[in-house]
Amino acid sequence: MSLFTKLSTKALHHSRLSPLSISHRSFVPISNFEKDVEVPYKKLVDNLQIVRKKLNKPLTLAEKVVYSHLDDPESVSSVKRGDSYLKLRPDRVAMQDATAQMAVLQFISSGLPKTQVPSTIHCDHLIRAFEGSEKDLAVANSENKEVYDFLSSAGKKYGIGFWKAGSGIIHQIILENYAFPGGLMIGSDSHTPNAGGLGTCAIGVGGADVVDVMAGLPWELKAPKVIGVELKGKLNEWCSPKDVILKVADILTVSGGTGAIVEYFGDGVENISCTGMGTICNMGAEIGATTSMFGYTPSMKEYLNATNRSGIANEADKYKDEYLNPDKGAQYDQVITINLGDLEPA
Numbered sequence: 001m002s003l004f005t006k007l008s009t010k011a012l013h014h015s016r017l018s019p020l021s022i023s024h025r026s027f028v029p030i031s032n033f034e035k036d037v038e039v040p041y042k043k044l045v046d047n048l049q050i051v052r053k054k055l056n057k058p059l060t061l062a063e064k065v066v067y068s069h070l071d072d073p074e075s076v077s078s079v080k081r082g083d084s085y086l087k088l089r090p091d092r093v094a095m096q097d098a099t100a101q102m103a104v105l106q107f108i109s110s111g112l113p114k115t116q117v118p119s120t121i122h123c124d125h126l127i128r129a130f131e132g133s134e135k136d137l138a139v140a141n142s143e144n145k146e147v148y149d150f151l152s153s154a155g156k157k158y159g160i161g162f163w164k165a166g167s168g169i170i171h172q173i174i175l176e177n178y179a180f181p182g183g184l185m186i187g188s189d190s191h192t193p194n195a196g197g198l199g200t201c202a203i204g205v206g207g208a209d210v211v212d213v214m215a216g217l218p219w220e221l222k223a224p225k226v227i228g229v230e231l232k233g234k235l236n237e238w239c240s241p242k243d244v245i246l247k248v249a250d251i252l253t254v255s256g257g258t259g260a261i262v263e264y265f266g267d268g269v270e271n272i273s274c275t276g277m278g279t280i281c282n283m284g285a286e287i288g289a290t291t292s293m294f295g296y297t298p299s300m301k302e303y304l305n306a307t308n309r310s311g312i313a314n315e316a317d318k319y320k321d322e323y324l325n326p327d328k329g330a331q332y333d334q335v336i337t338i339n340l341g342d343l344e345p346a
Contacts, residue, residue: 026311028311028312033177034118039180039315044068045322047067048068048322050074051076054073055077058330059330060330060331061263064326065323066086066184066201079223081223082333083222085223087220088220090184092117092183092185093213094170094178094192096123096188096189097122097126098126099188099206099207100121100151101150103208104150106207107211115214116216118178120178121151121162123151123166125189137165137166141165170189171189171191171192171282175198179202180199181300181316182199182201182296184202187204187210188210189204190204193281193284193292194282196280196291196294197279197280197294198274199293199300225261226332226333227263228332228335229337231265231268232339233268233271234340235272239344240279240345248262248336249286254287255287256287257287257289258288260289262284263326264277264280265325265326268340269297270298271340272297277294277297280294295326301317
């Protein structure tokens with residue numbers, strides 16, 4: 001866990017959110033800051049069983065996660081990748097301070113007392129890098145005081161987590177605290193897919209989409225195609241995960257991922273760290289991809305344990321084959337094969 005996150009934990013406030021139904025099973029919270037909201041694996045796997053019966057075919061990881069979040073899983077039989085429109089129920093929402101302002105104002109106009117899904121605001125985009133962290137942070141707190149005060153007070157009133165300026169970068173905070181394997185989240189920032197490094201289907205959206213989800217409405221998305229990237233072997237010395245996405249970008253170019261989820265699989269995935277996978281997913285935005293994803297790996301479990309989320313890691317272990325990795329024989333719209341040993345440092 002980064003020093004920024006450790007120092008900023010005290011600064012985060014959360015109002016209690018409405019609890020989901022609790023069964024006799026052990027209750028595992030979706031995050032350490034939302035103790036009343038259960039990580040929804042049981043519900044998602046139940047939905048997946050409906051999807052399997054309707055489609056009767058091997059599924060990609062992207063299909064499993066996206067279709068298990070359908071507002072009506074029974075409707076999946078009519079879905080055509082790249083053509084149909086889906087109504088989805090994301091597990092959470094994230095906003096940065098520039099895009100959060102209008103989104104929060106619009107949510108307030110809904111008249112609802114609390115957000116209907118776990119939501120967070122992260123103050124990082126309005127800080128200008130100029131003279132060094134200490135001076136720049138002081139300037140940001142002065143120049144944006146009205147904005148920060150508004151977002152902070154709105155967060156307290158409506159149950160939105162607030163990470164003040166200086167807490168850290170939104171994407172790293174999400175990876176360390178909120179992302180979880182097999183989850184679906186949307187964020188009002190183009191690099192929200194960074195959370196794919198922890199197996200989350202994380203999609204960057206506009207403020208209006210964020211408001212709909214916070215207000216409890218289903219979110220609409222054109223059913224994405226799925227591009228499979230098979231990784232083989234290990235990276236050479238001096239190579240980094242960034243070299244993987246640069247190779248993918250070289251193949252697909254800046255628009256080759258448009259309308260698709262890029263799904264990484266193969267034995268090479270096991271040799272990449274969780275944060276390394278986050279880097280690859282983060283930069284997937286540069287090829288126009290809807291998002292990028294990795295299946296559940298031992299490095300993800302290690303990362304969850306290291307960030308005090310062993311409960312989620314234990315739950316993920318139960319569903320790693322059924323839900324958190326692609327089925328054997330799953331069909332992709334396009335497949336790219338990369339031998340990691342052939343890559344050279346950029």
